[in-house]
Amino acid sequence: MVDVDLSRYFDTIRHDRILAKVAGRVVDSDVLAMVKQFLKSTGDRGVPQGSPLSPLLANLALDDLDHALDRGGDTITYARYLDDMVVLAADTPKGRQWADRALMRIRQEAETIGVSLNAEKDPSGHDNGPGGQLCVSGIRVPLGAEFEDWNMVFEQNPATEEDHCCPKEVGNILRRSRHLPMQVAVAQVNSVLRGWVNYFRVGNSGTAFGKIKYEVERKVRRLAAKKCKARGIRLEAVE
Numbered sequence: 001m002v003d004v005d006l007s008r009y010f011d012t013i014r015h016d017r018i019l020a021k022v023a024g025r026v027v028d029s030d031v032l033a034m035v036k037q038f039l040k041s042t043g044d045r046g047v048p049q050g051s052p053l054s055p056l057l058a059n060l061a062l063d064d065l066d067h068a069l070d071r072g073g074d075t076i077t078y079a080r081y082l083d084d085m086v087v088l089a090a091d092t093p094k095g096r097q098w099a100d101r102a103l104m105r106i107r108q109e110a111e112t113i114g115v116s117l118n119a120e121k122d123p124s125g126h127d128n129g130p131g132g133q134l135c136v137s138g139i140r141v142p143l144g145a146e147f148e149d150w151n152m153v154f155e156q157n158p159a160t161e162e163d164h165c166c167p168k169e170v171g172n173i174l175r176r177s178r179h180l181p182m183q184v185a186v187a188q189v190n191s192v193l194r195g196w197v198n199y200f201r202v203g204n205s206g207t208a209f210g211k212i213k214y215e216v217e218r219k220v221r222r223l224a225a226k227k228c229k230a231r232g233i234r235l236e237a238v239e
Contacts, residue, residue, distance in 0.1 A: 009083035
């Protein structure tokens with residue numbers, strides 16, 4: 001298995017490569033000029049984040065890579081979303097050879113558009129057998145299926161770093177909200193929680209949700225206690 005994450009993808013991607021991809025599909029000069037102006041807002045490189053156009057352009061930049069690896073459908077399985085990609089191959093000499101070829105192609109294509117592989121993440125460091133795990137787009141899938149009533153069951157949980165990311169973001173919101181009414185702070189926290197829960201609710205996230213609930217309620221109670229100048233306070237669960 002090859003598990004790849006591109007380093008600072010949105011910040012370093014080359015504008016000329018994106019514009020060339022867009023020009024291959026769009027002939028309207030006004031649209032091309034608008035896309036160019038949109039990209040230039042980040043300087044010489046990178047894609048502005050926060051716009052609906054950003055993920056579309058970021059995906060288009062690696063379109064050639066997608067088509068190249070999709071042609072290996074009989075030997076490898078390839079999936080990508082933005083800068084997060086996975087190549088699955090059989091745990092055989094031939095499968096490992098194809099996985100190495102795929103990794104080489106990914107490196108070449110990444111260098112072409114001006115980005116590099118994340119040096120902190122070993123792209124081939126996962127075990128293919130039971131006990132290993134696959135992490136993609138923040139979701140952790142243990143490798144090796146369990147059987148329940150003759151059906152294969154795969155667990156899908158938030159990756160470990162995602163477990164810490166949500167309480168950390170909530171903590172940052174509460175620190176910025178020290179001088180705001182408690183209702184405003186809780187509304188901002190709920191907005192973050194809804195997005196996080198809606199993203200991870202498709203998997204087996206009950207345990208992670210329980211941990212997040214405990215951590216978030218503890219942080220909110222602490223802020224409420226400081227506002228009330230009390231040592232401790234009971235607060236209803238954040239909805």
